[in-house]
Amino acid sequence: MKRKRSYSRVTKQALSVFGKLIRVGRTERGMTAQDLADRANISRTTLYNIEKGEPGPEIGTVFEVATLVGVRLFDVDESELAIHNARLDEKLTLLPKSVRASKQEVNDDF
Template identity: 50%
Template sequence: MAKRTVSLRPHVQDALAVWGQLIRRGRLDRAWTAEDLAARANVSEQTVYSAEAGNRGTAVGTMMDLADLVGVPIFGVEDRAELAIRRQRGEEMLALLPSRVRRPKGGSDDDDF
């Protein structure tokens, strides 16, 4: 069975392209080759080029790791301690929410927007 590809919404593709550009700019600002960055991230040189091109097939974790290595702030946060605080707050907030969402029995499936 062939792998199914779902097209990205234009703004998502734009975001990937910008993210890749930021990674490339950070790499070039450090005067690193793609091979240098690949070695630091423990990925292939082709993966670095793919990330810089905003390729949808590059794993999110890899994109984040590359961005962090070249100094691109993740979620606009430059301080790693602040990011950890935000993660903790998110966990606390999610702990207050129900773990499941169920459809009402006998009710309509229509969303009333």
């Protein structure tokens, strides 16, 4: 039996806002739910869940639907997104490949 995952209030609100932005974008473009679902190659039920702010749909699917209706991701345009991506690649190169839990107890009793 699959356990139901719980989400924080902030996560639920963010999903709801993002879903509403997608619905507004679809409506402003005069697209029916079926049109957008067909274009994104998903079912109308999946689109309904995205617009409702459900946490179940895959993030790639949600981002693709958002892009199709003109919802900007990360509040930047495509060229800025590429720049941010390159900078983060550089930063990740400088960071350790993995993080291990510290085995030493820190003595912070001054």
